[in-house]
Amino acid sequence: MTDTGVKETFSFQTEVGQLLDIVAGSLYSNREIFLRELVSNASDACDKLRYEALTNPSLADTVNQFSVSLEIDKKAKTLSVSDNGIGMNHDDLLETLGTIARSGTGAFLNSLKDGKKGDLGLIGQFGVGFYSAFMVSEGVEVLTRKAGEEKSWQWASDGKGEFTIEPGDRDACGTTVVLHLKKDAKEFLEEARVRHIIKTYSDHISFPVLLGEDTLNAASAIWTRAPKDVTEEQHTEFYHHTSHAFDKPWLTLHSRVEGSVSHTSLLYVPSTAPFDLYDAERKSHVKLYVNRVFISENTKGLVPAYLRFLRGVVDSEDLTLNVSREMLQSDPKLAKIKTALSKKVIWALKKEAGKAPQEYVDFWKNFGAILKEGLIEDPSLRDRLLEICRFSSTLNGELTSLSDYVGRCNEGQDAIYYMTGDDAKKISQSPHLEGFKTKGVEVLLLSDHVDEFWLQHITEFEGKTFKSVTRGATDLDKVSGNEEAEGDNDDAVSSALNDLLIAIKMELGGSVKDVRPSKRLTDSPVCLIADDGDMDVNMERLLKQHGQLTDGMPRVLELNPDHRVIKKMAERAKGSDAASDALLKDAAHLLLDQARIADGDAPADPAEFGRRLSAVMDSALSHT
Numbered sequence: 001m002t003d004t005g006v007k008e009t010f011s012f013q014t015e016v017g018q019l020l021d022i023v024a025g026s027l028y029s030n031r032e033i034f035l036r037e038l039v040s041n042a043s044d045a046c047d048k049l050r051y052e053a054l055t056n057p058s059l060a061d062t063v064n065q066f067s068v069s070l071e072i073d074k075k076a077k078t079l080s081v082s083d084n085g086i087g088m089n090h091d092d093l094l095e096t097l098g099t100i101a102r103s104g105t106g107a108f109l110n111s112l113k114d115g116k117k118g119d120l121g122l123i124g125q126f127g128v129g130f131y132s133a134f135m136v137s138e139g140v141e142v143l144t145r146k147a148g149e150e151k152s153w154q155w156a157s158d159g160k161g162e163f164t165i166e167p168g169d170r171d172a173c174g175t176t177v178v179l180h181l182k183k184d185a186k187e188f189l190e191e192a193r194v195r196h197i198i199k200t201y202s203d204h205i206s207f208p209v210l211l212g213e214d215t216l217n218a219a220s221a222i223w224t225r226a227p228k229d230v231t232e233e234q235h236t237e238f239y240h241h242t243s244h245a246f247d248k249p250w251l252t253l254h255s256r257v258e259g260s261v262s263h264t265s266l267l268y269v270p271s272t273a274p275f276d277l278y279d280a281e282r283k284s285h286v287k288l289y290v291n292r293v294f295i296s297e298n299t300k301g302l303v304p305a306y307l308r309f310l311r312g313v314v315d316s317e318d319l320t321l322n323v324s325r326e327m328l329q330s331d332p333k334l335a336k337i338k339t340a341l342s343k344k345v346i347w348a349l350k351k352e353a354g355k356a357p358q359e360y361v362d363f364w365k366n367f368g369a370i371l372k373e374g375l376i377e378d379p380s381l382r383d384r385l386l387e388i389c390r391f392s393s394t395l396n397g398e399l400t401s402l403s404d405y406v407g408r409c410n411e412g413q414d415a416i417y418y419m420t421g422d423d424a425k426k427i428s429q430s431p432h433l434e435g436f437k438t439k440g441v442e443v444l445l446l447s448d449h450v451d452e453f454w455l456q457h458i459t460e461f462e463g464k465t466f467k468s469v470t471r472g473a474t475d476l477d478k479v480s481g482n483e484e485a486e487g488d489n490d491d492a493v494s495s496a497l498n499d500l501l502i503a504i505k506m507e508l509g510g511s512v513k514d515v516r517p518s519k520r521l522t523d524s525p526v527c528l529i530a531d532d533g534d535m536d537v538n539m540e541r542l543l544k545q546h547g548q549l550t551d552g553m554p555r556v557l558e559l560n561p562d563h564r565v566i567k568k569m570a571e572r573a574k575g576s577d578a579a580s581d582a583l584l585k586d587a588a589h590l591l592l593d594q595a596r597i598a599d600g601d602a603p604a605d606p607a608e609f610g611r612r613l614s615a616v617m618d619s620a621l622s623h624t
């Protein structure tokens with residue numbers, strides 16, 4: 001849309017309208033945060049201009065001493081926030097101050113839609129940026145001029161559905177936001193109140209925040225201060241500012257590296273999972289600064305995708321300032337910083353896991369699935385990552401490390417047994433685990449999608465191979481365990497079962513790869529397994545879900561020789577002509593469907609399944 005030079009009226013995007021209704025009507029107790037949001041925007045605008053001016057020489061003379069100025073006018077009952085940053089033109093105003101810019105706001109609205117209406121505490125959790133001005137204002141004006149452009153603009157709204165844009169009058173680039181305070185918000189005309197708010201929430205802003213002649217904040221980039229000089233509160237505020245988060249950082253890593261690529265990093269691990277963690281883009285959120293000049297929010301190549309939960313900043317004086325963001329991404333120095341950061345973070349997590357194991361479990365529940373992507377993507381740090389991984393297992397409800405698992409291995413056990421699936425609880429009840437449980441052999445229960453994939457890359461840990469309990473033969477015989485778990489004698493089993501195995505195999509034909517006696521079952525009659533070298537059952541399910549596979553491969557059906565049903569069927573198969581025994585044939589199909597159902601799949605042919613079930617029940621009832 002282009003400007004007409006006169007006053008134009010626009011409607012807010014529907015979502016903004018909804019948001020403003022909530023914001024304006026809210027009695028949100030923490031409403032002073034509007035000032036933090038406006039100062040934060042002003043500081044971002046200064047950062048943006050400082051960066052633009054680096055690559056655009058025509059902007060050089062717009063770069064002054066950057067600052068954010070507050071002005072209180074008691075008579076007019078206004079509070080203004082001004083900056084000499086990048087400013088906005090007509091299109092910017094339309095695009096940004098009328099629509100939802102920050103993704104967190106969208107998430108906030110969605111959460112209200114999800115039935116949590118009235119839970120206004122969430123405003124604090126998500127932050128609503130510029131629109132929070134309407135918590136305290138009956139009207140807001142924005143006077144702005146974009147750096148490098150001649151025209152100025154005035155945006156105005158009472159927050160009731162519409163806003164206007166008209167030509168304005170401003171002689172330098174930057175933005176002034178004027179708040180016409182509501183009657184119940186006069187406290188924000190008090191200097192002492194304003195000073196206190198800035199000190200509390202905006203002390204970390206690296207530009208001076210001025211009230212008259214006074215600078216209200218420390219005005220030095222927080223990461224440049226000595227770690228011991230930064231308080232926990234200051235970290236929390238900076239974390240909120242830099243990552244638009246509203247929880248507390250779980251872990252703060254502040255350090256300086258001197259060397260071929262010197263850099264300072266101030267990184268935070270959130271205590272709650274950010275909402276975009278599983279977005280397909282897998283964006284990093286660590287800000288890059290070169291010599292205190294803000295370069296970019298999501299620099300590719302600075303932080304590996306598997307550490308995308310990190311927030312904070314990295315500042316290096318050894319990167320070249322006047323190259324484009326794109327060129328910077330392929331700078332080998334950036335790769336060095338990335339490796340150093342990755343090692344540092346993994347090391348710190350390991351330390352934390354040892355120091356506060358319970359808290360580490362909470363961290364793991366939030367970010368473990370993301371961190372495990374590194375097992376695939378970062379072979380150089382794979383071993384260190386494996387050390388800090390935690391897994392559910394059949395031992396108890398607790399998470400375990402691989403070292404602890406290996407420490408508990410039974411005599412003769414040379415494998416780390418695992419089972420993958422969608423849901424840890426469901427997997428834990430799978431028939432495949434019966435033999436392992438009775439024998440007291442621990443099995444890892446892996447329910448993150450990524451598990452199936454890293455297991456393709458990693459075959460062993462501390463000399464023990466990873467082995468799926470749903471694939472290939474079990475080698476449980478070699479493992480010592482609870483005596484009662486030892487199966488019946490094998491020879492007797494094979495002679496009694498042989499005819500049944502052949503009969504079932506003939507009846508099921510190509511729908512199974514083989515039919516074999518099982519060593520992993522104790523309670524259930526059957527289960528399906530993948531043959532050695534075939535794709536694991538869960539992997540096949542995942543690929544099908546993602547449309548990358550249409551037909552699965554036939555599986556091996558394992559029968560429990562000690563199960564009553566199997567024993568009876570074996571007797572029957574011996575005594576009669578199995579090929580013409582309708583009941584035996586139906587039972588063979590039912591067993592296959594039973595195994596499929598136990599895996600969470602549907603019977604191959606539901607109609608036939610129903611018919612066979614009725615036939616078998618009819619027969620059973622007729623004989624009792």
Ligand SMILES: Nc1ncnc2c1ncn2[C@@H]1O[C@H](COP(=O)(O)OP(=O)(O)OP(=O)(O)O)[C@@H](O)[C@H]1O
Pocket residue numbers: 037041042045083085086087088096097101102103104128129130131174175244
């Ligand atoms: N003082 C300002 N100078 C220049 N642009 C501004 C200023 N204040 C706001 N804006 C523009 O308005 C947009 C919306 O601001 P808002 O605070 O609602 O969200 P945001 O700051 O973009 O959120 P996020 O920082 O999460 O991206 C900003 O992205 C920016 O483009």
